[in-house]
Amino acid sequence: MMDRQRRNDRLWAREPEAEAVLAAFLDDALAGNAPAAAFAGRLLEDTAIRLRDILDHITLAEAAAAAGFERAGWSPAEAGVWRNAAGLFPPLVLGDRTTVWLRVEDVATFLEANRITAPIEGVPGNPLRRAIAFRGGSTDVGVVERSGHAGFDVPEVPQDLLRLARIHFNALRVRRREFDTVEAGLAHTEALVDAAIADLGPHWACDLWLKAEREFWMKRCASGRFQKQRQDAAGVGWCNIDHHTYDSSRRHFRHTIRILEKLGYELREMLYAGELAGWGSQVLEQPVIGSTIFADVDLAPEELTIDFAHEVLPDLPRHRRAGLLSELLGESILEAGLNHVAGLYDNVALRGQLTAAGIAFMTPFSDFAHLYQELTCGDMAPVDPRRVDALEAAGHIGAEEAEKLRLEGSIVTHLENIERNDGFKGFNREGIDSVLRKLDPRAYHGEGITEAVAGAIS
Known part of the structure; x- marks a missing residue:
């Protein structure tokens, strides 16, 4: 291990x-x-x-x-x-x-x-x-x-294969995300992925998967929709993606990783901020299409030395951030959707342009010459009160926290403003730790970081 x-x-x-x-x-x-x-x-x-x-x-x-x-x-x-x-x-x-x-x-x-x-x-x-x-x-x-092609010349592709690509893309775009059990949802998702890979190979299937995932994310991310409109007007679309981020429960993390690995992702570095931080992130990279995924999960102190992407992770007595969000909103790979999408920008220019449009940002969690990262304040969504009731009854949240979640909902999405220089490909572990603490639903209601996105752009 x-x-x-x-x-x-x-x-x-x-x-x-x-x-x-x-x-x-x-x-x-x-x-x-x-x-x-x-x-x-x-x-x-x-x-x-x-x-x-x-x-x-x-x-x-x-x-x-x-x-x-x-x-x-x-x-x-x-x-x-x-x-x-x-x-x-x-x-x-x-x-x-x-x-x-x-x-x-x-x-x-x-x-x-x-x-x-x-x-x-x-x-x-x-x-x-x-x-x-x-x-x-x-x-x-x-x-x-x-679309998942590794070479530099235009390949000749039969029309029937192009037709299959359209069919699989539509299947991924409209895939069912809510099920009676998470296991059933993951099995359904994996079957769709397997079918796309069988016809198109993992790289083309992965490109279609990511396009479909971003579509679903934008339905609830006002800042993402607004920025996509600007990038479409320039004719470039989502050409500048740095990474996508998923949250997962411990129980279903291994299955989520398995689906991503089928799509061609390989394990890259593991990130965690020490034994008391309570989280771990497995960074995955799809080398052919150059896509990076941040997969977040709750971790216990003794689990920092294991291959937590593939080991069975038993339930913890109390959920940390990723586990709590998965219980409140569902798994990111299912009904919750991507937590956030990070685009590469001139950070000063993007912050100025979006702030002028009424979009607020949280405090940056990386502020270096070679790496700058900040999230929009996020979009709120109502939470099924039955989910809140179950979490409160099990002791994962207190009565006051539960009532705020019932009344105010939870943050579901962000757009990340990231600037990289000097070819730096890594991440700031300590900065990630600080922002994840703020994004725990038990914390952000008291920190005033959920400023509304201007209604004119939503």
Whole structure:
């Protein structure tokens, strides 16, 4: 058990040299491509997204151009592809013309939103589509839309497979989330995932899963809906996701992890803030699509040395934050939905833009040059009083806490404003601990952090 844990307890470092080389390259590319530079300015002003944070990959016209990147940590990974695995950096692909490729959610939407006429490679629904959006003197800027495809060329996909992808996406979008038992809900969810994987493979299925999960999250997250509208207007959609967060009960954590692993997620580092913190987070990464998940669960002090993602976790005498939320609202993978979605932004710009629109933020829980994190104050939802009654009767909450939950409900969702620099890929364990304590339903009612989101944007 301990060997497996040590392998997954990676400590990420800042990579300022690699970041400086990438930044200099991007500056030179934009200096010679005025339309792309203008778009980068509009994107920041309209959505708070930095161009750096939506880089998909860079095509270099000749191998010699990779020399500066090699000194900063990039190295050959597969035929014609160089990667820097030390942090969040785009791969380099050797090709015919130097091109900076940006991630977007839908290529056609991007071109229409930015009034660009350009041919699109790949039919609608294809696992990869792309187009050159801004032509420059020596460097073009293109946009690429991915649906779980790992390569850099547009694959030929049969129409019947594209049809199956649409069917599975709709099945995931409208999947039933409330059941008489959690076990039945997880079994139903796993069956849908198994069917999608059987037809499409884990990576394409995972991309569709995440799109469906974000749709459900946005139904109750006003700040998420508002920001998505802004990003759609810029034509980029949810191109800048850093991570998704799930809460789970101890009893069903292992099953939740199993479903995520089927979708191609691998265990990365485990996070916890000490034996008295009462929580643990298993960070998972889907390496093909570059997706990260934060899976939170209650932990006892003696469980910090086990592989808690796969061990059976017996019930605790008293729920901590994740367990209490799972009892109040349901499992995140079922009726509760994602706790929050984190997008990469210029943190100052996003906070200013959303605050001006009436959206309030909690105190930041990471405030470093290389990592900034803060949550919107969150969206409230009513709680089934029968769930509250059961928790009160079992001693998990007191009478006053129970009455507040019956009358005021519980926070269900947030949008996270996260800024990363120097390619830093890790998280701030102590900061997470502080914000999780505030988000415990037994605590936040007394801390005044549930300021309302402006009704005009809900």
